[in-house]
Amino acid sequence: MKYRLAFISFLSLFLFNKSGSAQYASQGISLLSKWDTVVTIAEPIYRIRYNSVWGWVNPTDSIEYAILGSSDGTYFLNLSNPVNPVLSDYVKGRRDSCIWREYKTYQNYLYTVSDDQVNSYNQNSLQIIDLSYLPDSVHVVYDTDTLFARAHTLYIEGDKMYCGYVHSTTVAFSMAVYSLTNPVAPKYLRDLNSDYPSIGTVHDMFVKNDTVYASCGYDGLHIYKFNSNNKFTEIGSLTNYANFGQGYNHSSYLTADRKTLIFADEVPVNLAVKSLDVSNFGNIAIVDTFRSTPTTIATPHNVYIPEGSNSRVVVAYYQDGVQVFDISNPSNVTRTGFFDTAPLNCPTCPNPNYSGCWGAYIDLPSGIMLASDMQNGLFVLKSTGALGVNESIINSPVTIEIFPNPSTTDFNVSISLKTPENILMTLTDMNGKIILNNNYSFQKGNSIIIISSLNLSTGIYSLTAKGENFSFTKKLIKPNK
Numbered sequence: 390m391k392y393r394l395a396f397i398s399f400l401s402l403f404l405f406n407k408s409g410s411a412q413y414a415s416q417g418i419s420l421l422s423k424w425d426t427v428v429t430i431a432e433p434i435y436r437i438r439y440n441s442v443w444g445w446v447n448p449t450d451s452i453e454y455a456i457l458g459s460s461d462g463t464y465f466l467n468l469s470n471p472v473n474p475v476l477s478d479y480v481k482g483r484r485d486s487c488i489w490r491e492y493k494t495y496q497n498y499l500y501t502v503s504d505d506q507v508n509s510y511n512q513n514s515l516q517i518i519d520l521s522y523l524p525d526s527v528h529v530v531y532d533t534d535t536l537f538a539r540a541h542t543l544y545i546e547g548d549k550m551y552c553g554y555v556h557s558t559t560v561a562f563s564m565a566v567y568s569l570t571n572p573v574a575p576k577y578l579r580d581l582n583s584d585y586p587s588i589g590t591v592h593d594m595f596v597k598n599d600t601v602y603a604s605c606g607y608d609g610l611h612i613y614k615f616n617s618n619n620k621f622t623e624i625g626s627l628t629n630y631a632n633f634g635q636g637y638n639h640s641s642y643l644t645a646d647r648k649t650l651i652f653a654d655e656v657p658v659n660l661a662v663k664s665l666d667v668s669n670f671g672n673i674a675i676v677d678t679f680r681s682t683p684t685t686i687a688t689p690h691n692v693y694i695p696e697g698s699n700s701r702v703v704v705a706y707y708q709d710g711v712q713v714f715d716i717s718n719p720s721n722v723t724r725t726g727f728f729d730t731a732p733l734n735c736p737t738c739p740n741p742n743y744s745g746c747w748g749a750y751i752d753l754p755s756g757i758m759l760a761s762d763m764q765n766g767l768f769v770l771k772s773t774g775a776l777g778v779n780e781s782i783i784n785s786p787v788t789i790e791i792f793p794n795p796s797t798t799d800f801n802v803s804i805s806l807k808t809p810e811n812i813l814m815t816l817t818d819m820n821g822k823i824i825l826n827n828n829y830s831f832q833k834g835n836s837i838i839i840i841s842s843l844n845l846s847t848g849i850y851s852l853t854a855k856g857e858n859f860s861f862t863k864k865l866i867k868p869n870k
Contacts, residue, residue, distance in 0.1 A: 417726025425766030697862020726775020
């Protein structure tokens with residue numbers, strides 16, 4: 390989008406970075422940099438200037454990017470030097486003064502939705518943005534309300550995009566699914582109301598393969614199978630948990646072993662986060678509740694579990710910033726770190742309860758954490774103290790490292806074991822296609838296996854190593870030669 394460069398040059402006059410975290414209370418997380426701009430104007434209801442944050446790594450050069458939503462559009466920030474983010478481009482949204490924007494990526498495309506309107510359905514749009522031109526620019530390849538005008542959230546699993554609380558120009562769905570077989574022309578597949586008309590809202594969802602964990606607001610948590618015939622079948626639910634502080638079921642995230650689901654209720658304020666045993670859909674049970682601190686007045690907003698992890702959850706916790714908890718024992722959750730992005734709690738906001746940290750992104754290959762604060766902008770954080778190293782599994786029987794990474798020839802997977810182990814190695818691409826799926830028997834000590842990248846297409850891959858008592862997932866990057 391070359392025509393935006395003059396605007397960006399003007400905008401850069403108003404950008405500033407801060408390093409050092411003395412003014413921010415923290416534990417186990419340190420500030421690398423902060424990015425903000427005075428150009429973005431707060432919307433009038435909550436005084437929100439920024440909302441969701443997402444991360445992306447360009448497979449051609451391994452440069453990492455922060456994608457930051459704002460009241461008027463989307464910022465793309467180059468994180469080659471994480472202590473000094475550099476603005477690469479900006480895309481204006483369909484309308485200004487937006488409270489909500491949410492993002493997901495598929496291949497080299499960013500999908501952006503918003504749930505803001507004025508007086509009619511056609512006040513917003515689905516935008517699809519091609520990121521492959523970075524670091525120079527991004528290109529908008531789709532911006533229309535033809536498919537739908539508004540959606541509150543979205544999740545992409547494989548080649549399917551799930552959207553929550555969808556409004557087209559004529560109808561509304563609690564949740565709808567779209568095919569991304571053609572990434573720049575999504576195709577409607579099914580809406581949840583066709584099979585379960587009583588569900589009024591799916592606020593957010595986590596999807597693993599064909600299983601959808603749907604946070605349905607005041608209707609609670611519902612788990613659906615999205616079948617091969619493009620129909621939904623409910624396979625579990627949790628609709629009455631008043632004894633644990635039930636409210637508006639807002640968001641959830643699943644551990645890698647699919648045994649624990651962490652979810653947050655947003656309304657009313659200051660409800661606890663819940664740890665849920667979902668190993669048996671016929672006997673779903675809350676096994677623990679937890680807060681940032683016992684005396685907090687803040688509300689948990691969005692929850693995230695690092696890719697491949699069973700041991701940590703990250704919570705964007707509004708006035709309490711970003712919080713990290715150890716969930717390796719789901720029945721006894723403990724806090725391991727935090728970074729307060731909003732130390733003043735925005736006393737001048739119309740509703741301070743809905744100020745502070747909106748979201749986080751925790752799956753960049755470098756390990757840095759991104760956090761978005763509604764009033765204060767983007768925080769680039771070093772979080773190894775809170776998230777730990779190699780899944781933070783205490784006394785882990787295995788250490789796995791990959792080098793070189795990125796690689797255009799071979800990846801060396803170095804494995805150090807305290808005891809003999811049988812390990813299943815699974816390599817998948819970003820669409821979930823299995824490239825490699827082998828069992829290996831290793832003796833105690835150090836071993837190396839080699840994964841050739843010669844037959845891999847340029848892109849990002851996930852290598853998961855599973856043993857009897859551990860599961861690791863690491864990203865592999867095949868760049869252009």
